[in-house]
Amino acid sequence: MSASSAARPSSAAPASAARLGVDPHRDLSDYDPEADLMVLNMGPQHPSTHGVFRLKLHLDGETIVRAVPYVGYLHRGVEKLLEELTFVQATPIVDKNDYVSPMTNEQAINMAFEALLGIEVPRRARYMRTLFAEMQRIASHLLWLSTFGIDMGGALGGGTTLFMHCFREREWILDLFELVTGARFHYNTHTIGGNRHDIPAGWAKQVHTTLDLIASRIDEYLELSTTNSIFVARTRGVGILPKELALELGITGPILRASGVDHDLRRDAPFHAYDEIEVKVQTEPDGDCLSRALVRVREMKESIRLSKLLVDGIPEGPICGARPIKNPTQFKAKEGQAYVALETPRGELGTYVIGGGKNKAASPYRLKIRPPSLHALSALPYLLPGHSISDTVVILGSLDPIMGEADR
Amino acid sequence: MAVDESDRNYEHPLYSMPGLSVAATSVDKLLTWGATNSLWVFAMATSCCGIELMATAASRVDADRMGTIIRGTPRQCDVMVVAGTITVKMAPRVLKLWEQMPEPKWCIAMGSCAISGDFYRDIYSVIPGIDTAIPVDVYIPGCPPNPEQLMAGLIRLQEKVRAVRGGEWAPKDERPETEAMQKTAPSIPRLLSAERSPDVTLAQLLGAGNLGLGGALNRAADAPPLAAPQETSDAITTQAPTETSEGAVESPSEDEHADA
Numbered sequence: 001m002s003a004s005s006a007a008r009p010s011s012a013a014p015a016s017a018a019r020l021g022v023d024p025h026r027d028l029s030d031y032d033p034e035a036d037l038m039v040l041n042m043g044p045q046h047p048s049t050h051g052v053f054r055l056k057l058h059l060d061g062e063t064i065v066r067a068v069p070y071v072g073y074l075h076r077g078v079e080k081l082l083e084e085l086t087f088v089q090a091t092p093i094v095d096k097n098d099y100v101s102p103m104t105n106e107q108a109i110n111m112a113f114e115a116l117l118g119i120e121v122p123r124r125a126r127y128m129r130t131l132f133a134e135m136q137r138i139a140s141h142l143l144w145l146s147t148f149g150i151d152m153g154g155a156l157g158g159g160t161t162l163f164m165h166c167f168r169e170r171e172w173i174l175d176l177f178e179l180v181t182g183a184r185f186h187y188n189t190h191t192i193g194g195n196r197h198d199i200p201a202g203w204a205k206q207v208h209t210t211l212d213l214i215a216s217r218i219d220e221y222l223e224l225s226t227t228n229s230i231f232v233a234r235t236r237g238v239g240i241l242p243k244e245l246a247l248e249l250g251i252t253g254p255i256l257r258a259s260g261v262d263h264d265l266r267r268d269a270p271f272h273a274y275d276e277i278e279v280k281v282q283t284e285p286d287g288d289c290l291s292r293a294l295v296r297v298r299e300m301k302e303s304i305r306l307s308k309l310l311v312d313g314i315p316e317g318p319i320c321g322a323r324p325i326k327n328p329t330q331f332k333a334k335e336g337q338a339y340v341a342l343e344t345p346r347g348e349l350g351t352y353v354i355g356g357g358k359n360k361a362a363s364p365y366r367l368k369i370r371p372p373s374l375h376a377l378s379a380l381p382y383l384l385p386g387h388s389i390s391d392t393v394v395i396l397g398s399l400d401p402i403m404g405e406a407d408r
Numbered sequence: 409m410a411v412d413e414s415d416r417n418y419e420h421p422l423y424s425m426p427g428l429s430v431a432a433t434s435v436d437k438l439l440t441w442g443a444t445n446s447l448w449v450f451a452m453a454t455s456c457c458g459i460e461l462m463a464t465a466a467s468r469v470d471a472d473r474m475g476t477i478i479r480g481t482p483r484q485c486d487v488m489v490v491a492g493t494i495t496v497k498m499a500p501r502v503l504k505l506w507e508q509m510p511e512p513k514w515c516i517a518m519g520s521c522a523i524s525g526d527f528y529r530d531i532y533s534v535i536p537g538i539d540t541a542i543p544v545d546v547y548i549p550g551c552p553p554n555p556e557q558l559m560a561g562l563i564r565l566q567e568k569v570r571a572v573r574g575g576e577w578a579p580k581d582e583r584p585e586t587e588a589m590q591k592t593a594p595s596i597p598r599l600l601s602a603e604r605s606p607d608v609t610l611a612q613l614l615g616a617g618n619l620g621l622g623g624a625l626n627r628a629a630d631a632p633p634l635a636a637p638q639e640t641s642d643a644i645t646t647q648a649p650t651e652t653s654e655g656a657v658e659s660p661s662e663d664e665h666a667d668a
């Protein structure tokens with residue numbers, strides 16, 4: 001078998017069949033290990049692996065024959081740690097899981113605990129949480145776009161141009177969060193039954209101004225990328241993830257939507273304020289890197305629209321339904337279990353929690369987090385073979401993995 | 409792994425050239441100026457703090473204006489900024505990268521994870537502070553520290569570099585630990601600390617080797633390789649090696665244990 005037969009799919013019509021011949025567990029015995037294949041380790045410390053992640057590439061010349069991902073370099077035992085802490089203490093810990101969108105992490109864990117404890121969240125807090133999640137999505141996708149710009153090796157005019165531009169906008173959103181919570185990230189603002197910090201006066205106006213500005217910039221980036229022939233050449237038809245494979249691997253979020261599956265938990269299983277507003281789900285049929293990029297950029301615009309709706313619609317009322325938290329063992333769970341899934345910028349983040357019962361009432365007996373990034377990474381052995389080394393960083397970048405949540 | 413401070417006073421080869429001794433002072437001033445204002449950073453960005461490190465390099469704070477650029481390879485860098493949690497699996501790799509950096513080199517521990525392990529310090533897979541493995545010059549507390557704090561840390565490092573090049577003794581920075589943390593020993597003693605059970609250390613090192621670490625810990629070449637812990641009473645046992653192609657893992661020598 002010669003690797004050149006697995007050439008890059010042609011640019012015009014991405015054929016999902018190009019991938020279907022790939023077997024990630026392929027027996028490489030038809031290669032002479034000494035003469036033919038070179039094993040290249042990428043990572044765990046590599047500027048393009050988005051954290052600490054190792055990829056073992058078997059190369060035939062420039063072409064990847066087989067790719068084996070290794071995870072676990074950032075395993076911090078979060079699930080175990082949360083079993084030792086009480087329900088109240090969990091929020092600041094899960095912030096650090098998906099450190100690019102801490103707000104949705106806090107939301108997920110607190111929703112799971114609220115489901116377990118049977119606590120209602122007041123409407124104002126639900127609106128605020130939804131608003132924060134949408135703004136966090138913008139910030140997260142901006143960070144993705146900036147690092148994708150670096151991964152593309154300066155296809156968008158100079159190595160770090162896009163990085164510099166996107167970080168400028170991201171800082172504005174972090175400023176808005178800082179006004180509410182006092183922290184740039186790792187906010188610790190959600191709590192069981194609501195939120196800790198209320199919105200300061202005049203904040204809504206600032207949100208509008210900032211988001212208008214960001215919206216105009218995002219249009220610029222969309223034009224910049226789709227009219228740039230280098231960007232299009234390096235992403236179109238590269239790393240095609242067919243629909244069936246994506247569903248089989250449990251991939252969710254923008255990656256799944258870029259493969260043509262119209263699935264978004266914000267619309268399909270609305271939580272918090274999403275049942276009161278209409279989310280326009282962005283999809284693309286092709287499943288290549290360009291589709292994933294376009295879906296994310298359009299999602300940013302959609303999030304801006306939603307954020308503006310939400311910030312105008314925040315009702316009056318209390319921001320926390322439960323009693324103010326006096327001591328960390330305040331909430332006691334009966335035996336029981338709860339699973340909550342919600343849509344983060346990276347896909348479906350599931351939290352499964354079992355209540356402790358008598359002896360361990362104030363903390364979870366067992367907690368399991370289902371990270372979308374880990375499932376996204378599981379697509380790499382299918383996506384990479386047949387591509388050249390230079391496409392590796394593009395494909396990896398387009399999956400937007402965060403190792404903090406993949407390894408937990 | 410031994411923290412030897414004695415050779416950290418850097419002497420430029422120009423000093424030994426005959427005839428240059430008069431000009432040496434001004435040349436040295438120039439070199440010092442160059443060295444302090446071109447601290448290139450190797451970003452050991454493993455987790456959340458790495459995002460703030462990126463923000464420091466990005467448009468608002470712009471570490472570029474102090475001559476601090478983030479480079480992707482250790483061979484071009486003067487400073488290693490350890491930003492993020494270092495796990496047992498990652499620590500030998502950090503050591504390996506640290507060794508690849510040319511002298512003179514400095515290290516900044518950014519964030520409480522790199523300083524002490526943060527709230528993960530009792531977790532089985534996290535090493536309680538990077539200074540258990542490599543010498544740290546500047547500590548920047550915070551979870552995560554703001555970009556401004558990182559800039560302040562870089563300025564502090566510049567002062568240190570200036571002092572060291574000028575022949576002064578730069579005192580070691582204090583590790584910022586709260587009293588509570590000093591009172592409670594971490595449930596896993598620090599890697600290479602004297603109180604740590606050698607069996608556990610060995611088990612972890614071997615475990616790391618089994619995960620494919622290879623020669624990262626083969627630093628003490630003349631130290632005798634430790635035997636596999638078959639007769640340890642400890643509950644921790646090592647798994648069977650999965651990647652036999654990797655080199656054998658040896659432990660650091662005994663006197664290094666005492667140093668750390």
Ligand code: SF4
Pocket residue numbers: 096186455456457458491492493518519520521522526550551552553
């Ligand atoms: S100190 Fe905090 S922000 Fe930094 S890596 Fe550790 S948990 Fe993340």
